[in-house]
Amino acid sequence: MRILIVEDDVVLADGIARALRAENFAVDVAANGEDGGHLGATERYDAAVLDLGLPKKDGVTVIREWRAAGQDLPVLVLTAREAWSDKVAGFKAGADDYLTKPFRIEEVVMRLRALVRRAAGHAGAIVTCGRLAYDAQLGTFELDGLPLKLTALEWRVLSVLMLRREIVVDRADLIERVYEGDAEVDSNSVEVIIGRLRKKIGAAMIETVRGRGYRVTAGAA
Amino acid sequence: MTLLPRSLSGRLLALSALTTAAALAFAAFGIGHVLERFVIRGLDQQLDAEVAMLAQAVRGDGLLDRARVVDLPVFARAGQGWGWRVEGPHGRWTGGDAMAIARDGPGPGPRGCPAPDDRCPTPGEGRTVTGERVHTRMLLVPTAAGATMVIAGGPRRLAVAPLREAMVPLLGSLAVLGVGLALATMVQLRYGLRPLRALQASLAEVRGGRARHVPVDQPRELAPLAAELNALVDRNEAQLAQARRHVANLAHGLKTPLAALGLKLAESGGDPALLAMVTDIDGRIRHHLGRARAAAPGGGARMRTMLAPAVDALLAVMRGIHADRAILSISRIAPDLAVAADPQDLDEMLGNLLDNAWRHARTSVRIEATAVGQDIRLAIEDDGPGLSAQARGEALVPGRRLDERGDGHGFGLPIAQELAELNGGGLALGEAGGGGLCVTLTLPAASS
Numbered sequence: 001m002r003i004l005i006v007e008d009d010v011v012l013a014d015g016i017a018r019a020l021r022a023e024n025f026a027v028d029v030a031a032n033g034e035d036g037g038h039l040g041a042t043e044r045y046d047a048a049v050l051d052l053g054l055p056k057k058d059g060v061t062v063i064r065e066w067r068a069a070g071q072d073l074p075v076l077v078l079t080a081r082e083a084w085s086d087k088v089a090g091f092k093a094g095a096d097d098y099l100t101k102p103f104r105i106e107e108v109v110m111r112l113r114a115l116v117r118r119a120a121g122h123a124g125a126i127v128t129c130g131r132l133a134y135d136a137q138l139g140t141f142e143l144d145g146l147p148l149k150l151t152a153l154e155w156r157v158l159s160v161l162m163l164r165r166e167i168v169v170d171r172a173d174l175i176e177r178v179y180e181g182d183a184e185v186d187s188n189s190v191e192v193i194i195g196r197l198r199k200k201i202g203a204a205m206i207e208t209v210r211g212r213g214y215r216v217t218a219g220a221a
Numbered sequence: 222m223t224l225l226p227r228s229l230s231g232r233l234l235a236l237s238a239l240t241t242a243a244a245l246a247f248a249a250f251g252i253g254h255v256l257e258r259f260v261i262r263g264l265d266q267q268l269d270a271e272v273a274m275l276a277q278a279v280r281g282d283g284l285l286d287r288a289r290v291v292d293l294p295v296f297a298r299a300g301q302g303w304g305w306r307v308e309g310p311h312g313r314w315t316g317g318d319a320m321a322i323a324r325d326g327p328g329p330g331p332r333g334c335p336a337p338d339d340r341c342p343t344p345g346e347g348r349t350v351t352g353e354r355v356h357t358r359m360l361l362v363p364t365a366a367g368a369t370m371v372i373a374g375g376p377r378r379l380a381v382a383p384l385r386e387a388m389v390p391l392l393g394s395l396a397v398l399g400v401g402l403a404l405a406t407m408v409q410l411r412y413g414l415r416p417l418r419a420l421q422a423s424l425a426e427v428r429g430g431r432a433r434h435v436p437v438d439q440p441r442e443l444a445p446l447a448a449e450l451n452a453l454v455d456r457n458e459a460q461l462a463q464a465r466r467h468v469a470n471l472a473h474g475l476k477t478p479l480a481a482l483g484l485k486l487a488e489s490g491g492d493p494a495l496l497a498m499v500t501d502i503d504g505r506i507r508h509h510l511g512r513a514r515a516a517a518p519g520g521g522a523r524m525r526t527m528l529a530p531a532v533d534a535l536l537a538v539m540r541g542i543h544a545d546r547a548i549l550s551i552s553r554i555a556p557d558l559a560v561a562a563d564p565q566d567l568d569e570m571l572g573n574l575l576d577n578a579w580r581h582a583r584t585s586v587r588i589e590a591t592a593v594g595q596d597i598r599l600a601i602e603d604d605g606p607g608l609s610a611q612a613r614g615e616a617l618v619p620g621r622r623l624d625e626r627g628d629g630h631g632f633g634l635p636i637a638q639e640l641a642e643l644n645g646g647g648l649a650l651g652e653a654g655g656g657g658l659c660v661t662l663t664l665p666a667a668s669s
Binding site: 086095099105 | 469470472473474475476477478479480481482483484485487488499500503507510511514534535537538541542544545564565568569571572573
């Protein structure tokens with residue numbers, strides 16, 4: 001899962017990025033509204049953390065432009081503007097959630113996970129597929145009721161596939177959601193990660209759909 | 222100290238009454254004078270005829286030829302005030318009633334005399350021996366022996382009686398005219414000052430939040446005043462907006478580093494005492510910035526703010542920030558209800574109260590608004606655990622500092638209460654039907 005952070009305060013942006021990476025997310029950071037708006041409009045993210053008081057382009061404008069262009073990326077507004085009128089303006093522009101500074105980073109992580117889960121159409125916190133269960137609130141996997149240990153890259157791939165269980169995820173789409181913007185991506189690296197995951201959860205759980213991508217499935221359809 | 226009344230219409234009325242009275246007095250005096258001259262002229266003609274006859278009877282040697290004296294018939298009636306006298310160097314002759322002449326000797330030349338020579342008698346006044354006032358005419362007749370004075374007098378009452386007869390109705394009519402003019406002035410004032418009262422009403426509309434500006438379509442004298450008032454309203458609004466921008470910048474400037482500090486503390490193990498201090502600083506900033514943001518103390522114009530759209534927008538916010546809690550909201554607000562409160566203040570009050578309800582509700586929140594007299598009463602009920610009567614009493618103790626509170630209801634209730642009071646309303650806590658908390662927010666209605 002890949003998150004876009006748009007925040008002009010470098011210390012704060014780094015802190016959030018570090019905390020999110022510690023939770024396995026891939027993170028890109030933009031320091032102003034213009035860059036952030038451009039990244040959100042052109043790259044594939046699972047959610048964005050957006051400040052409102054941004055240089056070059058205000059956060060509310062950024063969301064409005066994304067929504068006008070049909071970009072339905074879930075947006076968590078993270079701002080010092082705590083007036084309810086500002087919250088109303090944020091939601092009217094198309095924000096999905098709103099958190100004011102200062103915040104507990106655990107809350108940011110929880111709200112981001114919830115946004116991504118709801119955007120994928122899951123009302124409940126636990127997403128199951130056969131023997132595999134993903135707690136979309138805590139970000140943990142269980143196989144046959146036992147905790148599953150995953151590397152950050154494996155977690156990103158499997159969480160993306162689990163949230164779209166039984167649906168084929170396009171290979172290019174998957175690569176975009178797994179690697180950070182400035183990462184060097186080897187064309188075979190996703191296959192390598194899929195291979196490692198199949199060893200951990202069973203080969204039948206991840207189906208390769210030739211020429212398109214991958215699908216997590218409960219069993220042979 | 223001024224004698225002029227403080228009221229504008231009082232001043233205008235007083236001035237108009239004064240000028241009307243002066244004009245009427247002048248008219249009465251002028252007309253009276255003309256009338257007097259008119260009635261006196263009749264008397265003069267009789268007296269002048271007598272004087273002319275007597276002057277003819279004065280001989281060249283200064284003696285009066287009695288045989289040539291032929292009195293007018295009125296001079297024959299004794300005791301009526303008619304009489305004459307001829308005085309010359311050689312004697313003095315009288316006829317009719319005896320009279321004392323107050324002014325004798327030739328005047329400076331009579332007015333209205335056809336020929337400015339000494340053949341024209343001059344007027345004078347006197348009294349008969351019985352005390353009756355008489356009007357006289359006098360002529361000096363030159364003779365060989367010297368000037369002989371010829372005077373004839375007639376009763377003044379003959380002239381005064383018709384004058385009085387004419388003056389009584391005249392003065393009456395003038396008085397009626399004066400009263401009529403005064404009434405007309407009052408009507409004019411009522412009509413003329415109506416735009417002023419309309420402007421006052423428009424200003425009250427602005428203050429009551431039912432209008433943004435006073436209408437500029439005013440009479441020419443009031444248009445600059447209306448423009449100035451509107452400029453003042455605009456400046457107030459701009460100052461409020463600027464103050465709010467300043468507060469927003471301040472919030473951003475303080476809270477972003479505070480957030481970074483909190484994050485650093487959490488990364489370095491997260492000493493709970495230090496994190497609590499961050500929370501405390503945040504609470505203080507929120508409290509003071511919240512107060513600074515409020516419109517009412519800045520004197521900004523109260524706006525007419527529609528209630529239903531404000532509540533709907535905030536319900537969308539609640540569904541967003543409390544998306545993990547499946548709370549059902551039931552909102553019953555008539556679409557035409559509007560409150561006289563600043564829209565941002567209203568958002569702040571409603572936001573805090575709804576947020577509070579959402580946090581404590583089990584399954585649902587009910588919002589209902591009703592118009593009660595001049596107020597709008599908005600009740601927000603949750604089906605949560607509620608507050609005990611004692612806790613409810615303590616929750617809204619006036620002047621109680623927010624940071625002393627620890628009842629789990631956070632900052633929301635006191636902020637909402639403070640804003641409600643600043644906007645001329647109030648906040649009351651009660652028990653909802655199902656045992657939850659029922660918060661009633663009362664705000665002045667902005668009637669259409």
